[in-house]
Amino acid sequence: MxxxxxxxxxxxxxxxxxxxxxxxxxxxxxxxxxxxxxxxxxxxxxxxxxxxxxxxxxxxxxxxxxxxxxxxxxxxxxxxxxxxxxxxxxxxxxxxxxxxxxxxxxxxxxxxxxxxxxxxxxxxxxxxxxxxxxTPRNLKSREQQADEWFALGEQLTGTDVVGEEQAYRKVLELAPSPHYSAYTNLGVLLCEAETRCEEALSVFDRALEHFPDDALLHFNRAIALEELKHCDAAAAAYERCIELDPTHADAHFNLARLSDIRGDTQGLVRHLSAYRRLSG
Known part of the structure; x- marks a missing residue:
């Protein structure tokens, strides 16, 4: 690329x-x-x-x-x-x-x-x-600068994809500690571009090094894996999401769909039932 x-x-x-x-x-x-x-x-x-x-x-x-x-x-x-x-x-x-x-x-x-x-x-x-x-930048803490870049990234959502990506990457560069929301927003932004799902997967993998038990990150990672046609790995990621958050309805739905594709009738019924129960 x-x-x-x-x-x-x-x-x-x-x-x-x-x-x-x-x-x-x-x-x-x-x-x-x-x-x-x-x-x-x-x-x-x-x-x-x-x-x-x-x-x-x-x-x-x-x-x-x-x-x-x-x-x-x-x-x-x-x-x-x-x-x-x-x-x-x-x-x-x-x-x-x-x-x-x-x-x-x-x-x-x-x-x-x-x-x-x-x-x-x-x-x-x-x-x-x-x-x-x-305020001159050299008088601001890295945390303050990271917060401002993150706010800018959110302001640019839907209007300037290039600027939004640059802002979130700047947050990850400046933030003194792992910035969960910047990782999440950047990964989603890259995955929405469809041709950049490999990059999105890399972002989610880096985020999970810092937040290994976050259900949403595993869910977003699963979506990126699906886009890349890695269905088995995507199913495992959805399973991990559900393990961490059994009430995650969308993970159940996506896993039901993947179960259907893979010919897993039992998995299809189980996860579709869970989705209907949670979203009803």
Whole structure:
């Protein structure tokens, strides 16, 4: 399997889908100099996650009638602070009158002048844009950073698969102790891709080294094994799930189905009866 280039993972078409704007609008923002995309193997435009954030912000501020020149100056200052990886939540950019304002917690200031603003009314913009947390990363514990990456992964669920995966992998890298939810969410995410079930199985196997008696991990591992056509191993994993949690109805149902496929009539009846009892 070819490893994806996570630094330039977005095409012009994917940007249109993410931002919900036309190609003409996007081209106008690019021509205005808000971002400098690279070129892919076929000379197509490729964008980083930072580009996505900047373009989304520029579009929203333009919609709020902020002058393009003022947006460019504001974003030029902030873009230098964007990380090469996915940003953490914290700073929000909004329109205040004809100014671009940055807000972090209770503090808020003009993005161009740096002047602090007090009690301003924020013009309505569809969706705030998350940038960097105001606290420098080197002053945060690994646990705090891992928690923020996990929160970001959950926020990206269903909207940015690449970003979601990267966030959960960052959690596993940073967390000072095994992070059960990051293992679970990453494994499920990979398994949903269908072609990445081997990777999902590896994630569940690593998780089970830390949480060997967790029924849900054995259940998810069984699903990955089924997708890979390892029916006997999947059945054993479902059995282990039920051993740990006899009330796991879905494990009984899946095991009944596998029993039917394997010609195990007794197993089919036993597990189907258990499923009906538990789900009734």
């Amino acid at each position: 070819t490893k994806r280039n996570s630094s330039h993972d977005y095409s012009l078409r994917s940007l249109q889908s993410l931002l919900g704007v036309s190609k003409r609008v996007l081209t106008g923002l690019i021509d205005a100099g808000f971002v400098q995309p690279t070129r892919g193997r076929r000379n197509e435009l490729r964008f980083t996650f930072q580009d996505v954030v900047v373009l989304r912000t520029a579009f929203q501020l333009q919609s709020a009638k902020i002058a393009s020149r003022k947006i460019l100056r504001a974003l030029a200052k902030l873009k230098a602070e964007l990380p090469e990886e996915l940003p953490l939540s914290g700073i929000r950019i909004t329109a205040v009158g004809d100014s671009v304002a940055v807000k972090t917690g209770l503090a808020q200031w003009d993005a161009v002048s740096g002047q602090h603003l007090l009690d301003f009314e924020v013009a309505p913009i569809k969706g705030d844009v998350a940038f960097l947390d105001s």
